[in-house]
Amino acid sequence: MKREYQRRHSRWYEVLLLSLTFHLVVGMSLALLLPSLERWGWGFWHYMPDVRSNTLIAIGLAFTASALTLRRMSRFPGAQLGANIMPTVSIAFLLVVAVLFFTREGYTRQVMLSGYLVSLAWFYMGYFLGRRFRxxxxxxxxxxxxxxxxxxxxxxxxxxxxxxxxxxxxxxxxxxxxxxxxxxxxxxxxxxxxxxxxxxxxxxxxxxxxxGRVQIDHLSENEFGSLLPPLFYVGFKRVMDFLGAVILLPFLLPVLLGVALLIKRDSPGPVFFMQPRVGYRGRSFNMFKFRSMYHDMSGKDFTLSGKDPRITPLGRILRRYRLDELPQIFNVLRGEMSFIGPRPESESLSEWYEKDVPFFSYRHVVRPGITGWAQVEQGYAAEVEGMKRKLQYDFYYIKHCSLWLDVLIVLKTVRILCTGFGAR
Structure with a gap:
């Protein structure tokens, strides 16, 4: 006897309610119509000057970008969709407003704000109503x-x-x-x-x-071809890293200068700490960091113990909130690092790990990052067992490397900066 099984969410009304098209058509219509009717009244479409059309196009683009980003991010482990709705929608609307501002195109602030609020309400309503379906x-x-x-x-x-x-x-x-x-x-x-x-x-x-990890116990269990990141996205990401660093640098310079002055007052020694790290395709480079330890004080076993006496009082604060990583924006400008990717390890640690951790060097197939999937999911790991787990996260990032995963890592990083998760 032939059995018939039915897949979950296969009924027509389930397909309709869960489809991206439905949310784009209905949700975007509300985000466009409700603010327009409230501000311009019925029949507003009969008179559409540039200010109105710019506003409506911007709302439509921001809503579409938010819907696509939230839908794609929800596929990754630990996405916490409810916590990502407000920052995702806010960033999308800020970006379209920034484009209108720099291109000197007019728009209606009241309608834009109302469209933002309606979009937020729609996405939160969809989140709470669809929790059991997700x-x-x-x-x-x-x-x-x-x-x-x-x-x-x-x-x-x-x-x-x-x-x-x-x-x-x-x-x-x-x-x-x-x-x-x-x-x-x-x-x-x-x-x-x-x-x-x-x-x-x-x-x-x-x-x-x-x-959120890729098992790496045996080489035969993972085809290296499936772990190769998309070459197009690797090139696109390098361009975006460079442009992002150029845009951020003027805003970060006052912060960099202020931290540098505090370090000079806190303890004697240089402001910056430079250490050779293994980077893209196994090439060595000098990674920049703010000095967070006392000068000329060493000890390789300190990081494996609970509290490292080499770290200065100011250094603990810098490390907790990742401020010691800010100078790595110069490594990003030079093409040695990316904003997002596996954290680069020192040459000595890399040699140590390669003896015990299978396929460790494969993590160098992408540029190392200031933050990464392993950092937001696991935190800092120094021992070999911790590094094996971290490598599984790194391989997951390489396998699923995409704009959507990078956006999720950025949002998680912002939350971590407020909590100090994984500091050492």
Whole structure:
């Protein structure tokens, strides 16, 4: 007898409510119409001077950018969509306002502000109403390594007892496709799921979705081709890094000068600390940092202990809020670093890690960053076991390197700057 299984969210009204097109059409219409009617009244479209058209185009672009960014970011582990709505929408509207300001194009501030508030209300309403739909639900085939998976707040795993759904609707089925003990009836079950358009995932794919890490136990388990970052985005990112550093530098110069004066007053020694680090494609470079330790005081085991006596009182504050990393904007300008990427390690630590950590040098396939996926998810790691876990995060970033993941890392970094997470 042929079984028919139904995928979760496959009914027409579920497809409609969860589709990006629906949110763009209905949400953007509200963000454009409500402020326009309140400010210009009915029939405003009969008279559309440049000020009005500029305002409406800007609101439409900001709403679209916000919707796309939030939708793409929600696919990554630990995205915390509710916490990202306000900064994402705010940044999108600030960017379009900045473009209008620098191009000297007119716009209506009241309508722009109202469009921003309506957009916020729409995205928050969608977040609260769709919380239960956003949580992924997978059926797990209880053989091999798949049975070891455990869910979290964003992923619900249902372990199957028999090779049938029994009315259960899921987003996909998880199985260890290399399990040697998978019975024929379970193989037939997986084939039936595929015929019913229910995707079947290897357990490692879902493990990445849950943990945000790529397992690196054996080379055969990861094709290096799948870990290569998109070359187009690597080039685009370098251009954006350079432009971003040029724009930020005038604003950061007063801060850099102020921190430098405080360091000179705090303890004797140079303002900057430069250390050779291993960077893009394994090339060495000197990374700039504000000095946060007493001058001429060394000790390689201090970072592995609880409290490092080499760090000055001011240095603890600089490290907690990552202010000691600010001079690395000059490394970004020189093309040695990016704003986002795996943190560069010293040459001595790199040699140490390469002896114990498999594929450590592969992290050099992208430019090192001031902040990165491992830093926002794990924090600082010095010991080998911690570095293995950090490397799994770095590989996840390399595999999923994209604008959307970079935006998520930026938002997480801003929150970390306010909490001091991962400081050492």
């Amino acid at each position: 949580k992924l639900k997978f059926a797990v085939v209880p053989f091999g390594d798949a049975s070891r998976l455990s869910g979290n707040a964003n992923v619900d795993l249902r372990v199957l007892e028999t090779p049938e759904m029994k009315g259960l609707r899921v987003d996909g089925v998880v199985a260890d496709l290399r399990a040697q003990d998978l019975p024929p009836e379970w193989e037939k079950f997986l084939a039936t799921c595929t015929l019913c358009h229910i995707p079947v995932y290897h357990h490692r794919q879902i493990s990445e979705t849950i943990s």
